Amino acid sequence: MRANVRQGWLAGVGLVALGAVAVAIVQAVLSDYLVTLICIVLIYVMLTVSLQVTNGLTGLFSLGHPAFMTIGAYVAAVLTYPAQRKSFMMPELPPWLATQQWDLLPALLVGAAAAMLSALIVGFCVLRLKGHYLAVATLGLIIIVRVVINNLDGYTRGGLGLSGVARLTDLWWVYAWTVLAVYVAWRIKHASLGRAMLAIRENEMAARCMGIDVFRTRLLAFVLGAFFAGIAGGLMVHLVTVITPGSYGIALAFNLVVMVVIGGTGSITGGILAAVAISLLGEALKPFEETVELYGLSQVLIALGLILILRLRPQGLFGSAEPVFLPHLRATPQVSSSS
Amino acid sequence: MSQYYLQQLINGLMLGSLYALVAIGFSMIYGIVRLINFAHGDVLMIGAFMTLALIAAGTPWLLVAPVVLLTGALAGITIERVVFRPIRGAPQVTGFIATLALSVMIENGGLMLLSPQPRNFLFPDLMRTRVPIGPATVALTDLVIIVTTLILVGVLMVIVRRSRLGIAMRATAENLAVARLMGIDVNRTIMAAFALGSALAAIAGLLWGGRFGQIDPLMGLAPGLKAFVACVIGGVGSIPGAMLGGYLLGLGEVLFVGLLPPEYAGYRDAFVFATLILVLLVLPNGLLGRSEEERA
Amino acid sequence: MLEITDLHVRRGATHVLRGVSLAVADGEMATLIGPNGAGKTTLLMTISGLLPVRSGTLRSRIDGEMRSLERLPADRIVAAGIVHCPEGRQVFASLTVRENLLIGAYRRHARDDLRADLERCFALFPILAERQALSAGSLSGGEQMMLAISRALMARPRLLLLDEPSLGLAPRVVETIFEVILEINRAGTTVLLVEQNAELALEVADRGYVMETGRIVHSGTGQALLDDPAVKQAYLGIAP
Numbered sequence: 001m002r003a004n005v006r007q008g009w010l011a012g013v014g015l016v017a018l019g020a021v022a023v024a025i026v027q028a029v030l031s032d033y034l035v036t037l038i039c040i041v042l043i044y045v046m047l048t049v050s051l052q053v054t055n056g057l058t059g060l061f062s063l064g065h066p067a068f069m070t071i072g073a074y075v076a077a078v079l080t081y082p083a084q085r086k087s088f089m090m091p092e093l094p095p096w097l098a099t100q101q102w103d104l105l106p107a108l109l110v111g112a113a114a115a116m117l118s119a120l121i122v123g124f125c126v127l128r129l130k131g132h133y134l135a136v137a138t139l140g141l142i143i144i145v146r147v148v149i150n151n152l153d154g155y156t157r158g159g160l161g162l163s164g165v166a167r168l169t170d171l172w173w174v175y176a177w178t179v180l181a182v183y184v185a186w187r188i189k190h191a192s193l194g195r196a197m198l199a200i201r202e203n204e205m206a207a208r209c210m211g212i213d214v215f216r217t218r219l220l221a222f223v224l225g226a227f228f229a230g231i232a233g234g235l236m237v238h239l240v241t242v243i244t245p246g247s248y249g250i251a252l253a254f255n256l257v258v259m260v261v262i263g264g265t266g267s268i269t270g271g272i273l274a275a276v277a278i279s280l281l282g283e284a285l286k287p288f289e290e291t292v293e294l295y296g297l298s299q300v301l302i303a304l305g306l307i308l309i310l311r312l313r314p315q316g317l318f319g320s321a322e323p324v325f326l327p328h329l330r331a332t333p334q335v336s337s338s339s
Numbered sequence: 340m341s342q343y344y345l346q347q348l349i350n351g352l353m354l355g356s357l358y359a360l361v362a363i364g365f366s367m368i369y370g371i372v373r374l375i376n377f378a379h380g381d382v383l384m385i386g387a388f389m390t391l392a393l394i395a396a397g398t399p400w401l402l403v404a405p406v407v408l409l410t411g412a413l414a415g416i417t418i419e420r421v422v423f424r425p426i427r428g429a430p431q432v433t434g435f436i437a438t439l440a441l442s443v444m445i446e447n448g449g450l451m452l453l454s455p456q457p458r459n460f461l462f463p464d465l466m467r468t469r470v471p472i473g474p475a476t477v478a479l480t481d482l483v484i485i486v487t488t489l490i491l492v493g494v495l496m497v498i499v500r501r502s503r504l505g506i507a508m509r510a511t512a513e514n515l516a517v518a519r520l521m522g523i524d525v526n527r528t529i530m531a532a533f534a535l536g537s538a539l540a541a542i543a544g545l546l547w548g549g550r551f552g553q554i555d556p557l558m559g560l561a562p563g564l565k566a567f568v569a570c571v572i573g574g575v576g577s578i579p580g581a582m583l584g585g586y587l588l589g590l591g592e593v594l595f596v597g598l599l600p601p602e603y604a605g606y607r608d609a610f611v612f613a614t615l616i617l618v619l620l621v622l623p624n625g626l627l628g629r630s631e632e633e634r635a
Numbered sequence: 636m637l638e639i640t641d642l643h644v645r646r647g648a649t650h651v652l653r654g655v656s657l658a659v660a661d662g663e664m665a666t667l668i669g670p671n672g673a674g675k676t677t678l679l680m681t682i683s684g685l686l687p688v689r690s691g692t693l694r695s696r697i698d699g700e701m702r703s704l705e706r707l708p709a710d711r712i713v714a715a716g717i718v719h720c721p722e723g724r725q726v727f728a729s730l731t732v733r734e735n736l737l738i739g740a741y742r743r744h745a746r747d748d749l750r751a752d753l754e755r756c757f758a759l760f761p762i763l764a765e766r767q768a769l770s771a772g773s774l775s776g777g778e779q780m781m782l783a784i785s786r787a788l789m790a791r792p793r794l795l796l797l798d799e800p801s802l803g804l805a806p807r808v809v810e811t812i813f814e815v816i817l818e819i820n821r822a823g824t825t826v827l828l829v830e831q832n833a834e835l836a837l838e839v840a841d842r843g844y845v846m847e848t849g850r851i852v853h854s855g856t857g858q859a860l861l862d863d864p865a866v867k868q869a870y871l872g873i874a875p
Contacts, residue, residue, distance in 0.1 A: 061435050125620035133619055134624045135435055136567050140612030141566070153442040216523040250560070254443050261436055295455065296447030303447070310437055311425060381793055475656065504742065510727050510738050517725045521740030522713030 016179055023175050039174045039239055041279050043232050046174075046181040048259040049268055050228035053185050055257070056146060056320075057194055058134035059201030060175040061131050064138030065121070065144045065229040065256055066248035068115035072230025073237035073248070074149060076111035077165045080104060080238065085164065092154025104168040115230030116223050118145075118224060123222040128215055137242075148237055148321040161244035162237075177235060181228050185268050188224075195312040196268065198320065203308040251299060255282070258306045264316030269323055278302065292314040342474040347597040349472070349589070353481040353550070354588025356488035359582045360543035361562050362569035363492065364536030366581035369570070371512040371532045374434040378442040380563015384413050384449065385405065386544025387554040391460055393583045400463060411541025415533035423533070449556030462549040465622075484546050491539060494495070498535070501580060508532050512576075517575060526587055561608065568615040574628020583626060588614075592613075636661045636716075637682070638701065638823045642691035642801055644674075644681050651677045651777065653849035654691070659794070659842070661696075662818045666828040666836040666857065668870060669846035675829045676722050678846070679796045681718035682827075684709035711713060713742050722829075723802065724779040726786070727860030732763055733777055735771050735782055756785035759815050777808035784815065794825045801832045802808035806822030833870040837861045845870070 027035060048064055054062050079092065079102040087098040102110075118141070126137045149156045156162065188194045196217050198206040205208030208214055237243045259278050287300035309316065361383060368376045389410045393403045422441050426433050462480060469476040499505035507528045511518040519525055547562070548554045565588060566581075572582025592611060596604045618625070637659040644652035659665045667675050676755055680686045682693060688705040697715045704712060712764045727735050727774050736756060740749055757764035760781040766774060770784060780800055787795055792823055793802040797816065809832070820826045830836035839844050840857035845866060853866055 015535065059432065061432055063439075122616060125616045129619060129623050131431055132435065132570075133623075135375065136564065136571075137616055137619065138570070139564055139625065140615050143561075144609040144612045145604060151605040157529075251443070254439055257436060265432075294451045296450035299447040300444050300526075303444040306440045307422075307444075308439060310433060310440075313431070314433065389643060410816050504740050505735055506730070507741060511729050516685060516724060517721055519685060519709040519728070519739050520713065520719050520721060521786075522710045523738075524708075563820045 012183075015217070016049075018221070019175065019179070023171050027171050030144070035171055036239065037173055037283060039169065040236075040283070041114040041276055042174045042178045043239075044256075044259070045272050045275045046178045046228055046235075046277040047232050047256055048263065048271040049178075049181050049185045049219065050225045050232075050258050051260050052263070052266065052271045053188060053197070054085075054221045056226035056260050057189060057197040057201065058218055059197075059265075060127075060218060061135045061223060062180075062222060062255070063135055063136050063250070063253040064119070064141050064222075065225065065232075066250070066252045067138065067141040068119060068229035069233030069248040069252075070142075070145050070149065070243075070245070071118055071234065072111035072115045073110070073233035073235070073243050075114045076104075076107040076234035077162055077237045078156070079107040079245060080164060080166050080168060081162075082164075086199050089157055089162070089164075090155050092152075093209065096317055104173065104234075104238060108231055109249060112227045112230035115226045115233070119223045119226030123219045127218045127222060127321070139253070140252065142248075146245045148250070156245070159245065161242060161247075163242040165237055165243065166239045167238060167241050174239075177228075177231055181231075181296075182268065182272070184224075184228075187208070188240055189266070189268060193220075201266075229330045254299075255302060258302055261306060262316050264310055264318035266320035267316070267318035267322060270318035271314055279287055297336065343597075345475040346477075347593055349475065349477050349481055350597075351415075351483075351587070351593035352586065353484050354593055355586035356485045356560070357490065357543050357550075357585075358565055358569050359549055359585030359588050360488055360539045360546075361566035362581035362585040363495065363578055364539040364572070365566045366570050366573075366578055367508075367532050367536040368415075368577060370576040370578075371508060371529055372427070374423065374431070375438065375567065376418070376423075376437040377435070377563065378422075379537070379540055379566065380417060380559035380561070381442055381445040381449075382411055382418075382540040382558035382559070383544040383547065383562055384554070384556060385445075385507055386411050386528040387460070387548040387558065388449075388453065388458075388539025388544075388556075389541070390545040390548055391458060391554065392604070394460075404542065407541050408538040411538040411544075412534035413539025414541065416530050418537070419530050420441035423529075428571055443561075446557055446560065454557050455555060455557070457553040457555040460548040460552060460554055466549065476562050480550055484550060487542070487546065491542065495535060496538070496578070500513075504531055510632050535610045565611055568611055568618075570625070571615055572618055572625055574625030577625075580625055580627035636663070636696055637827070638692070638694045639678075639682075640692045640694075642678075642681065642693060643689040644677055644686055645689050646686065651788075651849055652689075652850060655846070655849065655851055657844050657854070659825060662820075662823060662825055663841045664817070664828065664839060665842045665844065666830055666840035667844045668801045668830055668833040670870075671831075671848045673846075674849045675846055676715075676798055679719055679721075679829060680795060681717055681797050683717060683720050684712040685719075687809065697737055703801070709810070710742065713790060718787045718790045718792035718794070720787040720795040720798060720800070722766050722798035724776070724783045726762055726771040726774070728770065728781050729827060730771055731768055732774070732782055733767045735786050736789050737761075739786035740791075741860055742790060750790070751790075752789055756788060758854045759788075759818070768809070777804050777812070779851070780804060780808070780812055781815075785813070786836055788819065794827065795819065797826060799829055799831055801830060801835065834861075836865075 005327050026038060032268050051065055054060050081098065083099055087093060087167065121140055122137055135179055138230040150158045196240045197214060205213055233248065255278065259274040260271060265275035282298050289295055289297050361379065365376065365379050368379065385450055386407050389407050390403060393406060418441065422437050424608065426437050453514050466480040466483065468479050470479055470482060499508065507523045508531065511523060511525050511528045515525055569584035569588045572587055574580030588611065591614065595610050596607050637786065639655055639657050642652050642655040655678060669675055677686065681688060684707055694701045695702045695717060697713065727738065730738065736753060740752065762778055763781060770798060771779065774782060779793060800812055816826060828836055828840065837857045837860050843855060843857050843860040844851050845853035853860060853863065
């Protein structure tokens, strides 16, 4: 067992190091556009993997990631915004805030904290109830966040959107946070917390009889997902440098659900693969959509694909398991998987 | 009662009527298959666009409403057959995902085929005549909306409470297996529930378009979600509850905008969904709902 | 009236019925007893069309000739005169007593005799007449059983399938119910009775079947099974 854990550690560190080398090469060699694209894809990976913990492992149906992204993004963007133009762009900001100009990391963390707080509030109200309440409550949260930001235009520039956000994100930042997200998700899944989550997903009553605090575990999964979504939002806004209240909306929520389902609800590797495939597909189809003037085509195709998967292979790529060729990365004995 | 408040009351009843129409259909579907139909709001959009198409084709107004009802019913039956029936008995999550995907498909299909540009839509001039009620004057449109809703809901209640189909629907909603043992064709009964509920949503689309003047492919999203809020307020799965919830929500929204200073008017949607979350915390079964077991 | 030959039924991955064969003659009162999990309820659910048949035949006399039931959906089986009164009573709690009875008659096309049939049910169980307008959920366990049986009767069954009518009821109530069941049988309705209360069931039955793990292991007249020492020991709690 000892040797196994050591092996797992080494394999993991090896993978990360390999990835770091790849990042260095990519940054040096590829064009700006491609590097940005890779950043976006990795951010989607981060979003999907964190949603796997909430929706996939624990069986919740949260559509809230875009709301948490928006919160994290706006908070971080306001904090890092160049101080000279801040009071001009956002006139109602209190002076102590308007003169500040933060670095990326603290801004990201505060943004994510704000996202976690809203998750805590909503989750507290809703997570004791049946699944569909969370689904609609999180959709409602997307709308609440959009409306509030729209109306607080003295602080956020409302519908005009915030442009000129400092381009602080680079591939290293994205890579580091994505690795962290994957690591956290992986460790949770293979620890007793992950097993508790799976138990809740499969049979809540039985889980409760085993002494699992269902409400607290759900809340934890929900808030944790919100944290990474907040970070993702912060990273995204500092990559594309613009944001409007509707930037991250219901369409994104749906696409994330698709990634989770196609990857296999509860499979981290599956989530990663699905996120990469689908986000690349979306980006590839965008120029086509514009030339043919059929806006919404990629969404229709994705939705169609999802319905087909639900009919033909409802467990997605990997079900709840990780692919068999990754035994060395498991630090603990195999979790019993259910597809 | 002062003119202003009376005006607001009528506005609230009008909006509430629209919400009630959508919420009742939503509740019927939820009651019988225990699944949220995320695409229900999109049926409203289909009704609105069908109205536009009929008007453009020169159809006399008297025919438009029945055709729209029929369109809604057909849409509902199609949705049931294509999406809901294949997943009957599957875990609840599959249901969410499937109806969410359906909604995305319908909305984006609309965007693709109809363009995101809002279209205009006018009721005949007659509707703009103002009718005096007490100290206020009310557009005929608003009265028509309220009265139409009450009539349609009345008819529906008669069907549900008294007719053979209604009793079959209530039995199927309560216990599908035993309903089959009674010799009820549950497939047809469920289809009927979808047809009736969706017909109401489609008519709501006609009324909505005529009242607010503009329609676009994404117009159904917000009313669909608000219908759910109405159901939660009134009690999920209960038709009178959906109606009550719809009217309370409509009145609440209008009062919110009417009573607070104008700078808060933009927050009305946030208010609606904040109410949802609050009601879920305090009164999860709604005002009239029977208490479901707390969890799935 | 009912012929079952080598019936195999699966529920999910479990092979519940493993070659069940039995027959119920016209006008007979047959009973099926056996331990929990033997498959008795599964058998009734298969006959009434709620579960699909894996293999084997299931036939009943419809309009004079023996027809197979395996492919028929549940509502057509009710139309053919086979009515299943399910385990645990399962009345529609949100409907009134009267509505429950009316829905029992859902399938029938001759609606004019409805009133007469309601009266007949009320005559069998006067308490139901009293409680007509109340919601079925407010009835006691015994009253719900009466309602469930009446509801089944409203469909004018030729064959009545009863799943554990005595379950959870006080002995006095059980007595009343069984008296009514006998009356129904004497009036011409064939009855297939599944029961945990083996002694009571065998006393009233013309023919009995004993089912264990998906197979019929004993059969005979009611009296013969009552006297059979193996049955006595296993199901009647009587020491040899």
